[in-house]
Amino acid sequence: MTRLAxxxxxxxxxxxxxxxxxxxxxxxxxxxxxxxxxxxAGIEPRVVVSGVDETTExxxxxxxxxxxxxxxxxxxxxxxxxxxxxxxxxxxxxxxxATFGKPASxxxxxxxWRRLSGREATLFTGQCLIAADGRRVRxxxxxxxxxxxxxxxxxxxxVASGEPMSLxxxxxxxxxxAPFVEGIDGNPGTVMGLSLPLLRRMLAGxxxxxxxxxxxxxx
Numbered sequence: 483m484t485r486l487a488x489x490x491x492x493x494x495x496x497x498x499x500x501x502x503x504x505x506x507x508x509x510x511x512x513x514x515x516x517x518x519x520x521x522x523a524g525i526e527p528r529v530v531v532s533g534v535d536e537t538t539e540x541x542x543x544x545x546x547x548x549x550x551x552x553x554x555x556x557x558x559x560x561x562x563x564x565x566x567x568x569x570x571x572x573x574x575x576x577x578x579x580a581t582f583g584k585p586a587s588x589x590x591x592x593x594x595w596r597r598l599s600g601r602e603a604t605l606f607t608g609q610c611l612i613a614a615d616g617r618r619v620r621x622x623x624x625x626x627x628x629x630x631x632x633x634x635x636x637x638x639x640x641v642a643s644g645e646p647m648s649l650x651x652x653x654x655x656x657x658x659x660a661p662f663v664e665g666i667d668g669n670p671g672t673v674m675g676l677s678l679p680l681l682r683r684m685l686a687g688x689x690x691x692x693x694x695x696x697x698x699x700x701x
Contacts, residue, residue, distance in 0.1 A: 506527075507528070507568075508530055508566045508568045509529050509530070510558070516571055516675045525697060532555040545622045547572075548608030552610040553608075555571070570609070573675045574606050577601060577603040582651040590652075595629075595641075596637075598651070598653070600631045603626075604626055605672060606622055607672045607676065621683075625667060625673050626668060628667075629653070629662065629663060629664065632662045645659060656674070678692075
C-alpha cells in the first residue's frame with residue numbers, strides 16, 4: 483500500500499468531531515410578535531416571562547423608560563436562568579411627548595387610535611442582552627410610524643377583534659391592524675418589538691455571532 487493510501491485509510495478511521503450545538507437564547511418576554519421575529523430569523527428561543535413591575539421613576543423620557551424596563555426584565559430572568567444568554571425587550575409609542583403602552587380597556591384603545599389617526603408617531607424598543615458571564619449590553623431602537631385614518635366603523639371593528647389590547651400603542655404593522663398603517667421609517671422588527679439588526683450588533687459586542695443562534699434542524 484502506498485504512503486498516500488495509508489494516509490487515506492488512517493483519515494477514514496479518525497473520529498468525526500460533531501459540530502457544536504447552536505448557542506441558546508432565552509427571551510424574557512411573552513410577546514408573540516417578538517417570538518415570531520426570532521423564529522422567522524431562524525432562532526428558536528426558550529421563552530421565560532419576567533412578570534416584573536413596569537413602573538419607572540418619573541421624569542424619564544420614552545427611550546430611557548424602554549431601556550430601563552428591558553434591562554429589568556432581562557435581569558429578572560437571568561437570575562432564574564444562570565449561565566443563559568438572556569434577551570429582555572420593552573416597547574412604547576410616543577406622540578407629542580406622551581407615551582402609549584398597551585391599552586387597559588377597549589375605550590382606551592379606541593382613544594389612542596383617534597389621537598394617532600393621520601399622524602406620525604415614534605415607536606421605541608429597548609433591548610437588553612445579558613451574557614452567560616454576566617456582561618450586559620443595553621440599546622434602544624426607534625422607528626417612525628405613519629398612521630392612516632380608519633373610519634369609526636373600521637376602528638370599532640378593530641378594537642372589537644381584541645388584537646390591539648396586547649400591543650404597545652394598540653397597533654401592529656401586521657395582522658388586522660396592518661391596513662391602518664400607511665408606512666414606517668426604520669426597521670420593521672423594531673415596530674414588532676425586536677430589532678434584529680440591533681440584536682446582531684449587541685451580540686457581536688459580547689463576542690457572539692447571530693448565526694450561532696440559528697436553529698439547526700435534526701438530521
